[in-house]
Amino acid sequence: MAADAKxxxxxxERTGAGVMDCKAALTASNGNLDAxxxxxRKKGLADAKKRSGREAKEGLVHAYLHPDGKLGALVExxxxxxxxxxxDAFRELVRDLAMQVAATSPTYVAxxxxxxxxxxxxREIYRGxxxxxxxxxxxxxxxxxxxxxxxxxxxxxxxxxxxxxASGKTTIKDLVDLTNSKTGERVVVKRFARFRxxx
Numbered sequence: 001m002a003a004d005a006k007x008x009x010x011x012x013e014r015t016g017a018g019v020m021d022c023k024a025a026l027t028a029s030n031g032n033l034d035a036x037x038x039x040x041r042k043k044g045l046a047d048a049k050k051r052s053g054r055e056a057k058e059g060l061v062h063a064y065l066h067p068d069g070k071l072g073a074l075v076e077x078x079x080x081x082x083x084x085x086x087x088d089a090f091r092e093l094v095r096d097l098a099m100q101v102a103a104t105s106p107t108y109v110a111x112x113x114x115x116x117x118x119x120x121x122x123r124e125i126y127r128g129x130x131x132x133x134x135x136x137x138x139x140x141x142x143x144x145x146x147x148x149x150x151x152x153x154x155x156x157x158x159x160x161x162x163x164x165x166a167s168g169k170t171t172i173k174d175l176v177d178l179t180n181s182k183t184g185e186r187v188v189v190k191r192f193a194r195f196r197x198x199x
Contacts, residue, residue, distance in 0.1 A: 003026035003031060007026060007031065011025065011037065014037055022040070025043070057078065057080070058079050058084070058085045059078035059085050059188075061075070062074070062075055062077075062091075062094040062097075062098045063098065064095070064101070064102050071194075071196050072102060072194070072195045073098045073101035073102035073192060073193065073194045074192060074193045074195075075094060075097045075191075075192040076189075076190040076192070078190050079187050081185060087183060089182045089183055090179060090183060090187070097157070099164075100157065100163055101157065104157075106154075106156060106157040106160060108155055109158060109190075110157070114152070119148065122147075123144055123148065126148070158189065159171060159172070160172050
């Protein structure tokens, strides 16, 4: 089924994907917008995985400063070429990430960055909180792992929910993957720092 121009543009606005990709997605999903958006998301993730071995040596450092001047964040995001670093999609991502860091105060970029000693300490705390509960050890382990997932969501930037998404469904990782798919390059959140007066 060929997609009409209006539907293609609607999908393009919703996902940020290119016109040809939107047409292909709509054809593959028989014109269903939600299915086409999901198709594009899966394709973007697959394409991002293919690019994961490529080096990202270019990029931007962006500073966000809260209007009251008492809170700020610096973030470094890398990509493969200077050309992509100058695109609107990449610049918007970097701005959004700096604002996210200022607003949510994460500690790590990704869950892989959390030291094993910190994870073990968290597990100890969670087990201590449930010491008086009469539950089977495997049930307690599941609860502890569930609490660890919440820890990752709060402390790891890529796991956090994007503050500008009212639906609460978009994570920062989704945002990075979308930019990855829009630009066709590997995009890496390298590091960040958050500053607060007196904090």
